[in-house]
Amino acid sequence: MKPAPKENLQYCMIWRPEVDMKSQFTKICFGRRILLLPLIVLALFSCSNQKGGAQNKNVKINNYELIEIKNDDLNAATVLKDFSTNELLNLGMRSDTVYVRAFADVQELGTKEPFFLEVKNPTLRYLELFVKDFSGTYVSQGKKGTVIIGDGLNSHLAPSFLVDNLGTGDLVFKLYSEEPISFETSIYAESVFEEMDSRRMLLANIYIGIMLALFLYNLVLYFSVRDRVYLVYCLYILFISLAQLSLAGYSKLFLFGDNYRFFEVSAVLFSAVSGIFAVTFIRTFLKTKIIIPKLDKVLLGIGVIYGLVLFTRVFSFVELSYRLTDLAGMLVAVFFFLSAIMAAKSGYRPALYFLIAWSFFLIGVVIFVLKNMGIEVFQDLASFPMLVGTALEAILLSLALANRINILKKEKEQQQQGKLEALKENERLVREQNVILEEKVKLRTEELELTLKNLQNTQTQLVNQEKMASLGQLTAGIAHEINNPINFVSSNISPLKRDLHDVLEIVDEYRQKGKEEFSEATRKALNDLEEDLEFSYLVEEIDMLLRGMEEGAKRTVEIVKGLRLFSRVDEQDVKKVDLHDGLNSTMILLNSAMGRVNVEKHYSEIPMVECLAGKINQVFMNIISNAIQALQEQENNEHPLVEILTSVVDKDWVRIEIKDNGPGMPDHVKERIFEPFFTTKQVGKGTGLGLSIVYKIIENHQGTLEVFSEEGRGTSFVITLPIYQKTARNE
Numbered sequence: 001m002k003p004a005p006k007e008n009l010q011y012c013m014i015w016r017p018e019v020d021m022k023s024q025f026t027k028i029c030f031g032r033r034i035l036l037l038p039l040i041v042l043a044l045f046s047c048s049n050q051k052g053g054a055q056n057k058n059v060k061i062n063n064y065e066l067i068e069i070k071n072d073d074l075n076a077a078t079v080l081k082d083f084s085t086n087e088l089l090n091l092g093m094r095s096d097t098v099y100v101r102a103f104a105d106v107q108e109l110g111t112k113e114p115f116f117l118e119v120k121n122p123t124l125r126y127l128e129l130f131v132k133d134f135s136g137t138y139v140s141q142g143k144k145g146t147v148i149i150g151d152g153l154n155s156h157l158a159p160s161f162l163v164d165n166l167g168t169g170d171l172v173f174k175l176y177s178e179e180p181i182s183f184e185t186s187i188y189a190e191s192v193f194e195e196m197d198s199r200r201m202l203l204a205n206i207y208i209g210i211m212l213a214l215f216l217y218n219l220v221l222y223f224s225v226r227d228r229v230y231l232v233y234c235l236y237i238l239f240i241s242l243a244q245l246s247l248a249g250y251s252k253l254f255l256f257g258d259n260y261r262f263f264e265v266s267a268v269l270f271s272a273v274s275g276i277f278a279v280t281f282i283r284t285f286l287k288t289k290i291i292i293p294k295l296d297k298v299l300l301g302i303g304v305i306y307g308l309v310l311f312t313r314v315f316s317f318v319e320l321s322y323r324l325t326d327l328a329g330m331l332v333a334v335f336f337f338l339s340a341i342m343a344a345k346s347g348y349r350p351a352l353y354f355l356i357a358w359s360f361f362l363i364g365v366v367i368f369v370l371k372n373m374g375i376e377v378f379q380d381l382a383s384f385p386m387l388v389g390t391a392l393e394a395i396l397l398s399l400a401l402a403n404r405i406n407i408l409k410k411e412k413e414q415q416q417q418g419k420l421e422a423l424k425e426n427e428r429l430v431r432e433q434n435v436i437l438e439e440k441v442k443l444r445t446e447e448l449e450l451t452l453k454n455l456q457n458t459q460t461q462l463v464n465q466e467k468m469a470s471l472g473q474l475t476a477g478i479a480h481e482i483n484n485p486i487n488f489v490s491s492n493i494s495p496l497k498r499d500l501h502d503v504l505e506i507v508d509e510y511r512q513k514g515k516e517e518f519s520e521a522t523r524k525a526l527n528d529l530e531e532d533l534e535f536s537y538l539v540e541e542i543d544m545l546l547r548g549m550e551e552g553a554k555r556t557v558e559i560v561k562g563l564r565l566f567s568r569v570d571e572q573d574v575k576k577v578d579l580h581d582g583l584n585s586t587m588i589l590l591n592s593a594m595g596r597v598n599v600e601k602h603y604s605e606i607p608m609v610e611c612l613a614g615k616i617n618q619v620f621m622n623i624i625s626n627a628i629q630a631l632q633e634q635e636n637n638e639h640p641l642v643e644i645l646t647s648v649v650d651k652d653w654v655r656i657e658i659k660d661n662g663p664g665m666p667d668h669v670k671e672r673i674f675e676p677f678f679t680t681k682q683v684g685k686g687t688g689l690g691l692s693i694v695y696k697i698i699e700n701h702q703g704t705l706e707v708f709s710e711e712g713r714g715t716s717f718v719i720t721l722p723i724y725q726k727t728a729r730n731e
Helices: 009-014 021-031 033-047 190-225 228-248 250-256 260-285 293-314 318-345 350-372 384-514 520-533 535-567 579-589 613-633 690-700
Strands: 064-068 078-083 089-092 098-103 115-119 126-132 138-144 160-163 170-176 181-183 185-189 575-577 598-602 609-611 641-649 653-660 704-710 714-722
Touching: 089 098, 115 190, 126 160, 138 160, 185 190, 190 228, 190 384, 228 250, 228 260, 228 384, 250 260, 260 293, 260 318, 260 350, 260 384, 293 318, 318 350, 350 384, 384 520, 384 535, 575 579, 575 613, 579 613, 579 641, 579 653, 609 613, 609 714, 613 641, 613 653, 613 690, 613 714, 690 704
Parallel strands: 598 641
Antiparallel strands: 064 078, 064 098, 089 181, 098 170, 115 160, 115 185, 126 138, 126 170, 575 609, 641 653, 653 714, 704 714
């Protein structure tokens, strides 16, 4: 019987096809109404009228003309384009200073107090207002704009002029902007404008307070649960708030001041960054990659478009950046809503929160678009539904994320309960299996006892095989080392024969000439022959070749002597031995296997040691050859090194340490290296008896063998032998 499978927490949290969608929608809409009530009251307050009568209504100009001015004569203007039916003037991108004429209905104002004329575009760099008086002269009312320092930079969102007398109502705007030029003009009574401006600032501060509280709230949740979606949502709240404040002009007052360049790019840049985080948030929050993978790819494409918006705006492709922003906004409005609907239909409850929140945001967008089309829903506060919509969206999504914690907690409890039941079932199965295993263990114990006896016999055979393997290694080393000097001697035989043949030829020539009287010509001929044959060089070469042959012969003698010292076949009793000779002879035999491994000897003065020389040399051979093999298998070791150190301990003991800078051994391997048949080598490359035999030899000599190893730091074998043996021991 198998234990219960683990529940997939993420899967359980997402897929809930049995949820009653209608009831869930009702709970979401009305279950949090207490939390949403302050914001709804704020929205109604922002859209309500503060004053009654005609004074509360502003006068909007809906008669514009794009004109051309020559020689700065405003009376001699040429009309380039008529916008007589539009309250919103849209000139698009303009690379030079433009003049716009507007006509205001002065009689509609119905008051004699000074007026505020507001041009609702906070990104205008330069704006100068001219009013035509009853004498036909255009009088400048001042300069405003983001680049005008001093009197031009005021505390209002958009350029506004306090005008004592509108004269004939014939107005001319001289303006310049590197952003798209689009604005509408409203005229207010002074008292109405100041009160409305105060309401705007109050609502903006409330909006900032709400969004800042939501940002900090979700940031705390992120540090509490360490869920990435909370961090993404915090960044989305931050940048969507900054984008809305920049669009309304508040960032100029609160953030950038007279730094007009940052203010101009802030609306597009903040919108693009908020769009990127919005795409990231919806993909994470709605699990689109799992639930709706096809739409997930579309959302990725929208994120790419927002990335292009950033690129184009940073590199001053202003008009293209605005077009891409409009395109991305249109795609967001459609596909975010569609993604939420499809996720909600699949049974994912958090999608309902997103659907409601996005609906509020879209309502704000629609009201803002209607305002741009000239359809007034909330009069001069038509831009505030965008702020209210984003605030409602942020609150609802924050509630959804808070609810996510409860869902995770509930699912975790269910998962833990399932694990507890599975553990109980596993415990019962374990008890049943223990009874069966005890019976099997009894049978296997008898089989193992029989097998142990067979293994002991096999061990004896393998020990002999290990000895034969060591003997084969010795034979191979001897053959390799003797082969080189013999080849050296044989390769010198041929040039030696050739040189001797030349020498004999000269001697023969002298003998032939000696039969005759040595004349001048003869001597000259003989001298020429010696020079042609380079007689002096021949003598030197013969000497060099003979010395080479002598050197090869000496090396052959040393190798044979080293083999004799290592094997000590003629010594079967305990005798005093120079351990340095044994180490040196071992290194000679292992010279062919060294490769790139370096050996450093640090010998101290030690006395002769009573031991079986052949057995001790076998110990040296096994330990050093293992070290060489480990170093050669370590490819990333640039300087493989074996160090041999000898010293005297307490006058009666000698210490031999053989260490390397190889890969080392983990603890579980180090604890078993002296066990018979244990090996880390590949099949066929080791029997696992070498170090067990070494340990037995040192034990029979009444010594100790210790190993120190750290993974990645190398291995050290320390042999301690008594200088004197009480009794002769044979293995």
